[in-house]
Amino acid sequence: MSRPGSGLVLGIESSCDETGAGLVRGHELLADAVASSVAEHARFGGVVPEVASRAHLEAMVPAVDRALAMAGVTLRQVDAIAVTAGPGLAGALLVGVCAAKAYALALGKPLYGVNHLAAHVAVDQLEHGPLPAPAVALLVSGGHSSLLLVRDLTGDLTQLGSTIDDAAGEAYDKVARLLGLPFPGGPPIDAAAREGNAQAIRFPRSKYADGTADFSFSGLKTAVARWVEAREAAGLAVPVADVAASFQEAVADVLTRKAVDACLASGVDHLVISGGVGANSRLRDLAARRCEAAGIRLRVPRPGLCTDNGAMVATLGSDLLAAGVPPSPIGFAADSGLPVTEVLAA
Amino acid sequence: MLILAFDTATPAVTVALHDGTRAIAAESVVDSRRHGELLASAITKVLARGGAAVGDLTAIGVGAGPGPYTGLRAGVVTAQVLGSALGLRVDGVCTLDVIAVQACKGVAGEFIVATDARRREVYWARYSMSGERLSGPAVSLPADLPAGYPMAGEGAALYGGTGGLHGPQGEVTLIEPRYPDAAVLASMVAGRIAAGLDPGPPEPLYLRRPDAREPGRPKRVTPAAAAERVITR
Ligand SMILES: [Zn+2]
Numbered sequence: 001m002s003r004p005g006s007g008l009v010l011g012i013e014s015s016c017d018e019t020g021a022g023l024v025r026g027h028e029l030l031a032d033a034v035a036s037s038v039a040e041h042a043r044f045g046g047v048v049p050e051v052a053s054r055a056h057l058e059a060m061v062p063a064v065d066r067a068l069a070m071a072g073v074t075l076r077q078v079d080a081i082a083v084t085a086g087p088g089l090a091g092a093l094l095v096g097v098c099a100a101k102a103y104a105l106a107l108g109k110p111l112y113g114v115n116h117l118a119a120h121v122a123v124d125q126l127e128h129g130p131l132p133a134p135a136v137a138l139l140v141s142g143g144h145s146s147l148l149l150v151r152d153l154t155g156d157l158t159q160l161g162s163t164i165d166d167a168a169g170e171a172y173d174k175v176a177r178l179l180g181l182p183f184p185g186g187p188p189i190d191a192a193a194r195e196g197n198a199q200a201i202r203f204p205r206s207k208y209a210d211g212t213a214d215f216s217f218s219g220l221k222t223a224v225a226r227w228v229e230a231r232e233a234a235g236l237a238v239p240v241a242d243v244a245a246s247f248q249e250a251v252a253d254v255l256t257r258k259a260v261d262a263c264l265a266s267g268v269d270h271l272v273i274s275g276g277v278g279a280n281s282r283l284r285d286l287a288a289r290r291c292e293a294a295g296i297r298l299r300v301p302r303p304g305l306c307t308d309n310g311a312m313v314a315t316l317g318s319d320l321l322a323a324g325v326p327p328s329p330i331g332f333a334a335d336s337g338l339p340v341t342e343v344l345a346a
Numbered sequence: 347m348l349i350l351a352f353d354t355a356t357p358a359v360t361v362a363l364h365d366g367t368r369a370i371a372a373e374s375v376v377d378s379r380r381h382g383e384l385l386a387s388a389i390t391k392v393l394a395r396g397g398a399a400v401g402d403l404t405a406i407g408v409g410a411g412p413g414p415y416t417g418l419r420a421g422v423v424t425a426q427v428l429g430s431a432l433g434l435r436v437d438g439v440c441t442l443d444v445i446a447v448q449a450c451k452g453v454a455g456e457f458i459v460a461t462d463a464r465r466r467e468v469y470w471a472r473y474s475m476s477g478e479r480l481s482g483p484a485v486s487l488p489a490d491l492p493a494g495y496p497m498a499g500e501g502a503a504l505y506g507g508t509g510g511l512h513g514p515q516g517e518v519t520l521i522e523p524r525y526p527d528a529a530v531l532a533s534m535v536a537g538r539i540a541a542g543l544d545p546g547p548p549e550p551l552y553l554r555r556p557d558a559r560e561p562g563r564p565k566r567v568t569p570a571a572a573a574e575r576v577i578t579r
Contacts, residue, residue, distance in 0.1 A: 043560050050415060050556035057419050057550065061430045075431055091416045094382045098420045101386035102427035106400055178564050225567040233568070331387040333380070 004028075004130065005322025007079035010064070010103065011314025014096030015088025015116050016143055017041060017052045019059035021067040022311030023078075024318050029126045031070035032304070032311040035059035042183045046173060047142070049089045056095040064103070067310065078109060080327070082317025085113030085345035086338030088143070093334035101330060110327035112317045113345030115157075115338055116308075117144065120274040122153050122319060123312030124301045131299075136160070136268045138259040140283070141275035141308075142169030142184065145255075147213045147262045148340055150272075153316065154323045157340050160262050161213025168251055168277045171217035175224050175247050179240050189244045190280055196241030198249035198282075201227060205254050213262045220250055252283045256290050263296050272299045274312075279303035320344060347539065348398060349405045350428070351532035352389065354381045354421035355413025355441040356461050356500060358525035361388040363396040364532030366540070371396035372529050381420040389424075403434055407535035409526055410438035411551040412469040412483050413461065422550045429548070437535045438548035442471045442483050442499070444526040447534060449498035450477035452521060458491060460501030468501035469553060485553045500524045 004026030013020035017038050023031040037055035041047045068075060083100030086093055097113065104111035121137040137148040146162035166174070169186060176185025181192065203223050206216035224247050231238050255277075263271050273287055284300055291298040305311065320327075325344060332345040347366030352359070357378035363371045373388045373395075393400065408425035411418045422438070429436035442459040449457060453475050460470040463485050470491055471482025488505035491497075496519040503524055538545070 044558050045561045048556055048558040051558060053415065053419060054552070054556065057423050057426075060423055061426050064427075065430070091419070094416055095419055095423050098382055098385065098423045099427045102424045103431055105386055105389060106428055106431035108400070174564075177561075222567050225564065229566060229568045330390060331383050333383045 005318055007318065007321045008073060008077055009314045009317045009321060010067070010078045010081045011310040011312065011317055012064070012081070012083040012096045012100045013308055013310045013313045014056045014060070014092050015084045015086070016092060016308055017047045018308040019056045019063050020308060020310030020313070021063040022309055022314040023067050023071040023073065024126065024311060024314040026318060026322070027125045027129065027315065029311055030073070031067040032309055033063045033066040033070060034309050035063050038184060045177055045183050049091055052089060053091040053095055056092055060095060060099045075107060078107060080110045080112065080317055080321045082112040082114050082313045082320070084116045084119065084313050085332060086116065086335035088116055088336060090334065090336040093336060097334040104330070110321070111330065112320050113328040113332045114313055114316045114320070115340060115343050117146070117148065117340045118153060118157055118343045119312040119316040121148065121150055121272055122316040123305050124272050124274060124299050126305065126311060126315055127301050128299045131272065132270050134266070134268050135270040135272055136259065136263045136266060137272040137274065138255060139275040140168045140255060140273070140277035142173060143167055144275065145215050146340070147259060149266055149268070154319050154325055155343055157343060159340050161215070161258070163215040163217060165216050165218035166221060168215070168217055168255065171221045171251065172277070174221045178225055178228050179238070179243060186276060186280060189248055190282065192241050193245035193248045193282065196239070196245030198245040200239065200242035201246040203246055203250040205250055208254055208257065213258055215254060215258065217251070220247070248280070248282050252280070252286045255283060256287045259287065260290050260294050260296060264294060269295065270297050270299065274301060274306050276307045278306035347405070347536060348403050349407055349532045349535050350389065350403050351407030351528045351535060352385065352421055352424070353409025353441055353444065353526045353528055353531055354385055355409045355411040355418045356525050359384045359388055360526060360528040361385070361392045362528035362532045363392050363398060364529065364536060366536045369529035369532060374525070374527065376525065378417065381417040385420050385424055400432060403432060405535060405539060406434050406436045407531050408436065408438055408548050409441040409444060409531060410546065410549060411441050412463070412485065412553045413441060414464050415552065418550050422548060425548050435545050436548040437538060437545040439531055439534055439546055440479070440483060440551065441526050442469065443479055444531045444534065445499050445523060446473040446477045446479065448523050448527055448530050449521055450475060453496060456480065456495055457521065458495045458497045458502070459499045460491065460497055461499045462501045462504055468505060470501065483551060483553065496521045498523060
């Protein structure tokens with residue numbers, strides 16, 4: 001179990017399209033400033049790495065300044081700095097890593113280059129207190145979909161399974177495009193689904209009962225495309241709400257079933273859900289019901305903390321600091337493929 | 347005056363500490379893939395060698411490019427953060443101008459500085475024999491550069507002999523250096539400060555728009571024959 005420390009930690013996040021700066025003291029959230037470049041990517045239907053990297057550079061110092069102002073503290077009071085070292089987009093990560101190194105250099109304070117996935121798990125502690133160990137974490141976003149076994153947030157995470165093709169959030173984006181809904185696809189599909197019938201169309205659940213903790217969303221996306229094309233070819237209107245609800249049901253069904261199965265198979269009774277798709281209302285509802293039925297305690301941070309932010313990075317940094325883990329060397333590299341087993345970049 | 351200057355817009359990571367009169371410590375490494383790893387370490391080394399602490403600094407100078415995106419941003423964001431955290435003036439200086447100041451010591455007329463822009467293009471600008479920029483910076487195919495000028499910078503060296511760059515005699519006269527030197531960058535910043543000039547903005551000179559295309563309609567997934575069947579039925 002991670003015990004909250006008392007140091008003031010600045011967390012910096014730049015792995016995808018959100019520039020995040022967060023401040024925590026122990027497990028207390030003091031500030032969470034996020035500047036998103038999502039609107040600049042919308043017309044491209046996906047995150048454009050160079051557009052994201054340019055936006056990170058523009059937003060970095062203002063985001064940190066905003067976080068400091070929100071928390072009512074000065075840079076001089078910061079005890080340690082944490083930054084996402086990976087995984088993520090290489091050019092985007094580099095902006096945050098170089099910024100964090102410069103803050104560490106200017107302040108003479110320790111620097112932790114941390115794993116983005118572990119940070120997604122850590123953030124839940126800001127709302128629900130120290131995470132009992134072991135726990136299972138379901139991380140679902142536009143960039144990743146995986147099930148992790150968390151024995152110790154500061155050093156012992158293993159991957160139980162992950163998507164073998166698209167991330168869940170990617171499937172949302174692609175289906176949204178098919179339905180003429182905006183990017184990113186999560187919120188508009190969630191909204192449309194509320195007006196639809198989730199049982200209207202039975203879309204396939206790939207790998208549903210294959211006994212692994214892996215996912216596959218590519219086939220589901222293709223099945224939705226095929227169904228929509230057949231409707232259009234037959235000259236019929238596409239019932240957007242029903243398609244959205246039925247697609248969302250398939251995603252939530254697979255994710256929650258696999259997550260509960262992973263808990264039962266590992267003998268773990270705590271499940272954390274995080275990542276951008278963790279903000280999805282159907283996923284949250286279904287997970288709550290299935291966890292309750294299986295005797296599993298479910299922990300899901302509020303939607304604003306599920307998506308990428310600096311507070312999650314600060315929280316993991318805070319745990320590392322409290323655990324007395326030696327910081328990263330100043331020469332550590334941003335690593336776009338950092339495995340979840342490496343909580344700290346060395 | 348104590349200026350910390352660095353440039354990461356070319357494959358070189360170059361860092362120098364300058365007291366307003368001369369460079370008191372410097373470090374340069376050429377490794378185009380590791381700017382993010384090398385820069386902060388090089389700064390630490392240069393400060394230690396110069397016997398200075400970050401609190402002693404009075405200004406920051408940074409190469410603003412043009413340069414391939416990722417490496418360029420390593421330097422610019424580092425400069426912005428150091429300036430913000432330490433409350434220092436930050437001067438952005440065109441990287442080609444730095445190379446020009448280094449090169450003009452050995453020229454007898456106008457010359458060009460060209461650096462590698464990748465994708466078989468160069469970033470370039472034309473200079474007077476005293477190192478003043480006359481045109482540019484721009485990004486072009488090597489073949490589109492004006493002929494007849496001696497050229498400094500890695501771009502000239504990379505594309506000079508391959509049929510890319512041609513002077514009137516079919517060959518380009520290459521002049522030194524290939525890469526910017528942060529000690530020279532620092533002395534340029536010292537000159538600006540001494541002359542009471544405003545700082546050059548520490549913003550990257552990209553000169554290109556990001557590569558991104560707006561998607562067309564989603565690709566059909568239904569096989570053509572099956573789709574036809576649905577339509578004709
Ligand atoms: Zn994420």
